[in-house]
Amino acid sequence: MVRKGLLTFKTMPSIATTGVTAGPLEKQSPFSDQFDKIYDDERCDTKTNEHAHAKMMEDACMIALSKVDANPSDADYLLIGDLVNQMTPSNFSATTLAIPYIGMFSACATSISTTIMAALLTEMGMSKYAVAGASSQHNAVERQFRYPIEYGAQKPETAQWTVTAAGVAVVTPQKKGTPSITCATIGTAVDLGMTDPLNMGAAMAPAAADTLYRHLKGHQTKESDYDCIMTGDLGKSGFEIYKKLAGNKGIQITENFRDAGAEFYGDDPLFLAGASGAGCSASVYFSEVIGKMMKGEYQRVLLIATGALLSPLSFQQKDTIPCIAHAVELTMK
Amino acid sequence: MDEKKYAKLEQGMSPKTPLVRNMVFAFLTGGTICLIGQFISLFYMSFFDFTERTASNPTVATMIFIAMLLTGFGLYKKIGQFGGAGSAVPITGFSNAVVSAAIEHKSEGYVLGVGGNMFKLAGSVILFGVFSAFAVALIKTILVKLGVVSW
Amino acid sequence: MISIFITAFIVGGLICVIGQLLFDVAKLTPAHTLCILVVAGSILDGFGLYEPLIDFAGAGATVPITSFGNSLTHGAMAEAEKHGLIGVLTGMFEVTSSGISAAILFGFIASVFFKPKGKI
Numbered sequence: 037m038v039r040k041g042l043l044t045f046k047t048m049p050s051i052a053t054t055g056v057t058a059g060p061l062e063k064q065s066p067f068s069d070q071f072d073k074i075y076d077d078e079r080c081d082t083k084t085n086e087h088a089h090a091k092m093m094e095d096a097c098m099i100a101l102s103k104v105d106a107n108p109s110d111a112d113y114l115l116i117g118d119l120v121n122q123m124t125p126s127n128f129s130a131t132t133l134a135i136p137y138i139g140m141f142s143a144c145a146t147s148i149s150t151t152i153m154a155a156l157l158t159e160m161g162m163s164k165y166a167v168a169g170a171s172s173q174h175n176a177v178e179r180q181f182r183y184p185i186e187y188g189a190q191k192p193e194t195a196q197w198t199v200t201a202a203g204v205a206v207v208t209p210q211k212k213g214t215p216s217i218t219c220a221t222i223g224t225a226v227d228l229g230m231t232d233p234l235n236m237g238a239a240m241a242p243a244a245a246d247t248l249y250r251h252l253k254g255h256q257t258k259e260s261d262y263d264c265i266m267t268g269d270l271g272k273s274g275f276e277i278y279k280k281l282a283g284n285k286g287i288q289i290t291e292n293f294r295d296a297g298a299e300f301y302g303d304d305p306l307f308l309a310g311a312s313g314a315g316c317s318a319s320v321y322f323s324e325v326i327g328k329m330m331k332g333e334y335q336r337v338l339l340i341a342t343g344a345l346l347s348p349l350s351f352q353q354k355d356t357i358p359c360i361a362h363a364v365e366l367t368m369k
Numbered sequence: 370m371d372e373k374k375y376a377k378l379e380q381g382m383s384p385k386t387p388l389v390r391n392m393v394f395a396f397l398t399g400g401t402i403c404l405i406g407q408f409i410s411l412f413y414m415s416f417f418d419f420t421e422r423t424a425s426n427p428t429v430a431t432m433i434f435i436a437m438l439l440t441g442f443g444l445y446k447k448i449g450q451f452g453g454a455g456s457a458v459p460i461t462g463f464s465n466a467v468v469s470a471a472i473e474h475k476s477e478g479y480v481l482g483v484g485g486n487m488f489k490l491a492g493s494v495i496l497f498g499v500f501s502a503f504a505v506a507l508i509k510t511i512l513v514k515l516g517v518v519s520w
Numbered sequence: 521m522i523s524i525f526i527t528a529f530i531v532g533g534l535i536c537v538i539g540q541l542l543f544d545v546a547k548l549t550p551a552h553t554l555c556i557l558v559v560a561g562s563i564l565d566g567f568g569l570y571e572p573l574i575d576f577a578g579a580g581a582t583v584p585i586t587s588f589g590n591s592l593t594h595g596a597m598a599e600a601e602k603h604g605l606i607g608v609l610t611g612m613f614e615v616t617s618s619g620i621s622a623a624i625l626f627g628f629i630a631s632v633f634f635k636p637k638g639k640i
Contacts, residue, residue, distance in 0.1 A: 061639065078638050084476045174638040184473035185636035186440045187490065188449020188456050188465050189550055190391075190543065193384040200638065229372035230379070238379045242370070277382050281370075306640045386544045395540035396533035399584070403532025406579030407525050425574075425582040430622035432583065437626040441634035454539030457550050458557060459532070459583045464623055466550075471627040472634045483631040487624070493551050495620065498558040498589045499612060505566035506596035506608040513601075520601050 041222040042254040048216040049158035051151075051366065052165075052208040054322035055100030057092045058315075059174065059200025065311075066302050070323035071201070072099045078175065078200060089118065089125035089173035092315075094132050096202040097167050104206060106165055108133040113166040115153050116204065117146040119177045119314050126171070135167065143343030144269050145223070146170035147203060147318035148362040154207035155217040155364075161209075169204030169322070172313030181233065181348055194235035196271045196297060196312035203318030205326070215329045220364040221251040225345060227358040233346060237274015237297075237309055239357040240342040244270060245281035247340055247361035252287065255365070259287050263334040266325060267361075268317030268341035269297030271309035296320035317341040329368050336367045391453050398448065398455025406432055406459070429460050436464035441472065466490040524578045531573065531580035554585050561586030565593040591616035 057073040058065070059080075068074060073095055075081075080088040093116060101111060114135035116126045123139045130137035142149040147170040154166035175185055177198045183189050210216055226246050230239035244267050252259060259265065270278050275295040283289050300311035300320065321339050328334045340363040346355070370378075410428040413419045419427065439445040445465045448456045456462055470489050474482035488495065512518045535557070542553040561584075564570040570590040574581040581587060592612050599611020613620070 059638070086476075175636060178638070179473055179636075183490070184469040185638055186443060186446055186465070186469035186472060186634075188440075188446045188462065188469075190450055190453040190457075192386060197640070228370065228375040230376075235383060238383055242375065273383050277379060280378070280382060388544050391544055392537050392540050395536045399536025399539075400529040400533030400580075403577075403580040403583045404525060404529045406532075406583040407528040410579050410582075421578070422574075425579075425587075426618040428579065428582065429619045433619065433622040434626055437630045441630050443637045443639055452536075454543055454553065455533070455536040457554065458536045458539040458585055460585060460588070460619060461583075462550075462554070463585055463588070463619070464626065467623045467627040468630045468634075469636070471631040473636050475631045475635070479628075479631070483628065487627050487631075490551060491623070494554045494558050494585065494588070497555040498562065498592050501559040501562040501589060502592035502596050502612055503608060505562050505593045506600050506611075507605070509566055509597055510600040510605055510608055520597070 039254060041224065041250070043152065043156070043220040043222070045155055045159045045217050045219060047159050048210050048218055049155045050208050050211040050214040050216045051205045051326060052211050052214050053100050053103035054203065054205045054326050055096040055098070055103070056203045056319045056323045057096045057099070057201065058319060061174070062199060062201055064302070064304070065300050067300070067320055067324045070327050071319065085173055085176040086120060086125055089120065089171060089176045090128040092173065092200070092202040093125060093129040093171045096169065096171070096204045097129070097133055100167065100204050100206050101165070108135050111135040111165040111167050112163040113138070113154065113157055115140055115150040115166065115168045116170060117141050117150060117314065118171050119143065120180060125173070125176070142360055142362060143345050144312060144314050144317060145341040145343030145360050145362050146314045147268070147321055148339060148341035148364050151205055151207065151217070151364055152220045152222065152362060155220065158207050158209055164208060166207045167204055168207055169202065170314035170318040171202030172198055172200070172315035174198045174200045177313055191308060192234055193308050194237060194271070194273045195308045196236060196269065196310055197301065197307045198313035199300060199311045199316045199319065201315035201319035203315060203322040205322050215326055215366040215368055218365050218367050219255050221247055221254060221362065223247040223361040223363070225358045225360050227356050229356045231354070231356050233351050233357070235273070236312060236344045236357070237271035238277055239344055240270055240359040240361070241274045241278035241281055243359035243361040244278045244340050244342045245285060247363050248282055248287065249285045251338065251363045259290065262292060262336050262338045264292050264294055264325065264337045266294040266296060266321070266337065266339055269312040270295050270342060271312060272298045273309050329366065332368070334368070336365070339364050339366065394451055395453045395455035398452025399458060402456065402459040402461055432459070432461050433464040436461035437468045440465050440468040463491055463494060527577040528580035531577035532583055535584040535586060557584070557586045558589040561589030562593040565590040588616060588619060
């Protein structure tokens with residue numbers, strides 16, 4: 037059956053392993069003990085922020101592949117993305133890894149859009165090891181989207197801190213004892229006229245609520261079927277709006293609703309509304325969530341990554357911020 | 370849901386800007402920076418051959434130097450988050466804009482990076498300062514020539 | 521003597537409060553706010569009001585960015601008084617060269633010694 041944006045994976049491809057790397061500031065994240073590697077230097081001992089960005093992604097891929105005793109030469113596809121212009125960090129790491137590569141951009145929703153594509157390739161029987169993921173590096177992203185790092189602009193309480201982290205998943209054909217991908221929903225771009233780049237949570241919340249609603253309705257599931265419904269990086273203020281919007285659509289809001297961005301830096305008020313960036317959802321989904329599934333704490337989860345599809349140029353030309361949210365459902369059966 | 374309805378909902382739910390707190394902190398931060406400027410200017414008047422008027426030049430240069438150090442050591446952005454306009458409006462904020470852009474773009478080299486981007490934030494202040502000075506001085510000169518006002 | 525320190529603090533602080541209002545109430549970016557203040561300083565000098573403020577508040581009036589607009593205009597007008605219209609163009613940086621030259625010089629020096637740090 038063909039349905040708009042709704043995908044069902046009959047072969048149930050697995051997330052066999054994951055790899056997560058993060059910067060030094062991310063040590064204080066409550067999830068940090070689940071990260072595979074934390075660098076002591078924010079530039080990962082390379083010369084530029086952009087090189088560090090690429091290195092984090094490379095290392096995450098190598099770590100993930102090594103856990104299934106595979107080399108980059110064994111991998112069939114590399115589907116990764118980031119937020120820097122023309123995605124050079126992902127491109128450079130693809131050069132080093134030499135895996136057949138397509139760069140994918142869905143802003144901070146890239147972690148899920150790449151996972152969906154990897155699952156599709158696997159479902160079609162065309163891939164044994166597909167590496168999917170996303171990364172962001174605070175300095176490299178911030179300088180592009182906002183101000184120079186050392187510029188003393190006052191940020192409002194709704195502002196989020198771009199994380200320095202990379203997270204990848206190795207998607208393989210169904211494998212026992214690992215979380216498998218059962219279905220997914222491709223989001224539609226939603227724009228409700230928000231213009232403030234320091235309040236991305238409010239811009240992304242409608243997209244997240246829309247995708248959640250479409251997923252539940254389209255796949256005929258209920259919110260109570262999931263042990264966890266985790267959004268990507270709505271942040272503390274955006275998360276509240278999203279829950280309100282979902283509630284308005286008749287969805288029951290429970291304790292199982294979580295947001296990676298709101299939780300990433302704990303309750304530290306210095307980080308204002310929490311974390312954002314392509315690496316935020318990727319690193320939390322592929323450490324915390326997958327970890328909890330492997331331990332049996334979660335049986336069935338819904339991951340909704342959200343992305344704000346703006347550029348500094350579109351902001352300066354006074355355009356509004358279109359947003360996207362993609363969802364993927366994982367189960368431990 | 371249409372845009373207007375959502376804007377209303379969003380404004381009702383997003384945390385409000387703490388206007389009074391921000392204004393008080395801006396006042397204290399800005400006032401303190403100007404007070405420091407006054408001390409520096411007193412220093413130049415007492416120990417060097419400067420008058421009350423001419424002391425403002427070395428004072429401004431000194432404040433720019435101090436702001437450079439604070440920016441370089443990563444402290445100015447903390448003052449900025451606390452003080453808001455209190456740290457952006459004084460000349461130290463101008464210095465912070467120039468210095469932060471300069472060190473940010475070092476990785477693209479001194480010519481294309483530092484040279485090309487140093488004024489990407491502060492440049493508009495110079496542009497509009499110069500243009501308005503031109504316009505104001507021009508109007509005043511014409512008015513004086515017409516005998517409407519005098520210097 | 522003491523009074524100038526008090527007026528410097530208050531006047532400087534108040535100019536910053538105007539900036540904060542432009543940030544928070546008018547929702548302007550820092551760049552827009554600073555441009556407006558510079559233009560305001562320049563216009564005030566056109567009416568001959570900024571110099572009395574400096575006499576009253578000292579650094580409270582010379583340290584905020586409004587003083588940059590004031591000194592540009594002041595230089596232009598002083599030169600125009602001497603040489604006529606051409607002075608409007610040539611006099612502009614007569615008074616205020618030190619701010620820009622210091623910013624350029626120290627900005628360059630900083631870029632040699634410092635790197636941006638993504639710490640909070």
